Amino acid sequence: MGNHAAMTRRLSAFVLVLVVLVGALGYRLVDFQVVRADEIQEKSLERRSQTQILRALRGDILDANGEVLARTVFRYDVNAAPKNVGPVYRLEDGVRTEYSVEAIAMELAPLLGLTVEDLLAKLAGNSEYSSLARRVDSATYDQIKSLGVPWIYFDQLSDRLYPNGAVAGNLIGFVSSDGTPLAGLERQYNTCLAGVDGQETYERSAEGVRIPTSNITTQPTQDGGNLNLTIDSNLQFFAQQVLADTVDELNAQWASAIVVEVETGKILAAAEAPSVDPNNPAASDADNRGSKIIQFAFEPGSIMKAISTSMVLDTGTADEYDTVTAPDRLPLDYGEFIKDSFGHDDFELSLAGVLRYSSNTGIYGFGIQIDKETRYNYLQKYGFGSTTALNFEGESSGILHPVEDWTYSDNYTHLFGQGIAVTSLQMAYAYQAIANGGVRLDPMLVESCTSPDGELLYVPQQNATRVVSEATADLNLLLMEKVVEFGGVGKTAAVPGYRVAGKTGTAEIREGVGYGDRYAISFYGVAPVENPKFVVGVTIYKPEGVTNSAKATPPFKAIMSQALKHYRVPPSTTVSPDYIPSNRYGEPGA
Amino acid sequence: MRVMMLSAQDARKLRPSMLAGAILIIGIIVVYLVQLALNMILTQDAYYLRELKIERKALSTEVAIIQEEVDSLASPQNLADAANRLGMVANPSSVLLDIEKDRIFGTPEPVSAENAVVASANLVANSALGATTEFTASSIAATGFEVSVTTSQAGSSEVALVNGRIPASPTR
Structure with missing residues (x-):
């Protein structure tokens, strides 16, 4: 009996211990499985899961023909872990061969652009990180990777490549090494070009292999859109070639050329020399990294006379037959005077004659008859004194003082393009208005922004402004044609087979309180006159030893010829009307 | 139990x-x-x-x-250099054919490097230029191909004699 009681006590104690143990385990079970289940599961997932940023690609910049001017490429930083550096074993014909660190360094050094000594210095030590080369291209990455060196690893980075280099570089702009857009269209249209990075989480096994069906995309990647320009890269390259040659020949500070399609207002080329290679903007002076065509204002000089003659015609102040007496030097009040660029007897000049001889006194004779408020309004309608719809960063509005602030000399110097500052862009579109029947269109540099799958995301709006009547514009173009038909310098702008209208300009450049001894020479013209297709405006800034615009016509002629040829414009079948007086006696003909 | x-x-x-x-x-x-x-x-x-x-x-x-x-x-830089190495220059005088109106515009004229308006060699920077066209006049000559440009005076050909009109094609 005693034994039975003792056994029962032991059994009871055992059962009690068992119950306590099971209870404790049960408590932990409920705690893990129910109370803290979510928290524990989350911790577990955290350990297994890996979050990865999915980099969005920046969109391309394309020219009018779809040629890529800027694209995103991958570059690679090459790194090593010196503490792991050691001999490399390779299987060669089934034989395991050992390569010493020095032997590997000799293979690697030329690929990394280092000397063997420098590379070995970088590989020495016991650290876990040593940067061997930054931003190597895909070909180099592939070559290094194929060496199969286990202690070399790579960081992939996206980078910007401009396959055509400095072609349209002044417009396209560039990005910093971390991909931040710094200038030009890259910066202005960043909203279109930049993508939105995505994020993905997945679980991985102890071996680092992704567990199937475990990935969750928390934010999808959205690649950037493509920016489609109106620029024709072939014409742009041609113009840049011509200008580079011109700047070199004339030792000029810079030169620019703009080609505008008359009917659409599209900029087909906006070339400059010197230009900037967006692949390496640091190689260019800071002054040459922007677009002078858009951002630089200068006193235009005589190219303004074609604008002034249109005002004279449009206001009915004079017609193509009226003449004024134009001396080579005209005294004015306050001891001021106007003089022509060459000495001559008194000419009897029509409006076409004024343009042909580029007479300052002649344009004064006609233009001063129009009140200055009216002229100011015309200048505004032509687009002077305000920025254009391009909204290009740093765009200059030029200088056109309010009419109430015009000085005594402003009143007449504006007629021949002094005392007023304009950009090449503004002047080209003033000529575009004359070529387009008196209607000025907003400049277009960007055709559209499209998503990677071709969906239209943005199309810039274009406004049209009636500046002068159609009859005035057409007649003014005929007057300008006389410059190329008979003008001393203008004749050199003629393009065989085509009727060309235009105007020369040799503008003085202000230096301090007066004018310096170098000029801004230019030629702005239109062709073909009977059905205008293109405006080409060439400006050469501060050429050495040049005192007239004769050096501006060869680049104009080359670029206009190329544009006409490139776009298959048939030669003119009509000729300049012979009834328009343009000679020094106010008569038609030579 | x-x-x-x-x-x-x-x-x-x-x-x-x-x-x-x-x-x-x-x-x-x-x-x-x-x-x-x-x-x-x-x-x-x-x-x-x-x-x-x-x-x-x-x-x-x-x-x-x-x-x-x-x-x-x-890239235009590579093409310009390659063309220049082969002795090519841009010819500004072009001839256009108007198929609809059977008209020929312009007169073909040969151009020489001396009177070419534009320097054909590349003058525009491109630091992204990696691979370049390797052929030159001498490397092509080594392959056995003839390297020469013959200019014919098309102005005196039959085409220009038909009052500036394109001769009708027998195939249409």
Whole structure:
């Protein structure tokens, strides 16, 4: 009996211990499985899961023909872990061969652009990180990777490549090494070009292999859109070639050329020399990294006379037959005077004659008859004194003082393009208005922004402004044609087979309180006159030893010829009307 | 707990069925085997997927290398230099044919390097220029091809004699 009681006590104690143990385990079970289940599961997932940023690609910049001017490429930083550096074993014909660190360094050094000594210095030590080369291209990455060196690893980075280099570089702009857009269209249209990075989480096994069906995309990647320009890269390259040659020949500070399609207002080329290679903007002076065509204002000089003659015609102040007496030097009040660029007897000049001889006194004779408020309004309608719809960063509005602030000399110097500052862009579109029947269109540099799958995301709006009547514009173009038909310098702008209208300009450049001894020479013209297709405006800034615009016509002629040829414009079948007086006696003909 | 006395026959009846037990155990084994097989397939696929991704990356790298090479070769800078090495210059005098109106515009004229308006060699910077066209006049000559440009005075040809009109094609 005693034994039975003792056994029962032991059994009871055992059962009690068992119950306590099971209870404790049960408590932990409920705690893990129910109370803290979510928290524990989350911790577990955290350990297994890996979050990865999915980099969005920046969109391309394309020219009018779809040629890529800027694209995103991958570059690679090459790194090593010196503490792991050691001999490399390779299987060669089934034989395991050992390569010493020095032997590997000799293979690697030329690929990394280092000397063997420098590379070995970088590989020495016991650290876990040593940067061997930054931003190597895909070909180099592939070559290094194929060496199969286990202690070399790579960081992939996206980078910007401009396959055509400095072609349209002044417009396209560039990005910093971390991909931040710094200038030009890259910066202005960043909203279109930049993508939105995505994020993905997945679980991985102890071996680092992704567990199937475990990935969750928390934010999808959205690649950037493509920016489609109106620029024709072939014409742009041609113009840049011509200008580079011109700047070199004339030792000029810079030169620019703009080609505008008359009917659409599209900029087909906006070339400059010197230009900037967006692949390496640091190689260019800071002054040459922007677009002078858009951002630089200068006193235009005589190219303004074609604008002034249109005002004279449009206001009915004079017609193509009226003449004024134009001396080579005209005294004015306050001891001021106007003089022509060459000495001559008194000419009897029509409006076409004024343009042909580029007479300052002649344009004064006609233009001063129009009140200055009216002229100011015309200048505004032509687009002077305000920025254009391009909204290009740093765009200059030029200088056109309010009419109430015009000085005594402003009143007449504006007629021949002094005392007023304009950009090449503004002047080209003033000529575009004359070529387009008196209607000025907003400049277009960007055709559209499209998503990677071709969906239209943005199309810039274009406004049209009636500046002068159609009859005035057409007649003014005929007057300008006389410059190329008979003008001393203008004749050199003629393009065989085509009727060309235009105007020369040799503008003085202000230096301090007066004018310096170098000029801004230019030629702005239109062709073909009977059905205008293109405006080409060439400006050469501060050429050495040049005192007239004769050096501006060869680049104009080359670029206009190329544009006409490139776009298959048939030669003119009509000729300049012979009834328009343009000679020094106010008569038609030579 | 009750303890009852049973006959041997009844006891055999109450004994669990061997068949049912066998089916249960086999069933469990089959389920585990299927699960194992599925796991193996999934794991295998995970490795296969990884291999494919590595392959895709290698192919993407190859595409990038070729693309950059093509970009460089197609750049106007390379083409201008290649044309210049072959002695080519731009000819500004072009001739246009108007098919609709059967008209010829312009007169073809040969151009020489001396009176060419534009320097044909590249003057526009491009630091991305990698691969370049390697042929030159001498390298082409080495291949046995004739390197020469013959200019014909088309102005005196039959085409210009027909009052500037394109001769009608016999095929239309």
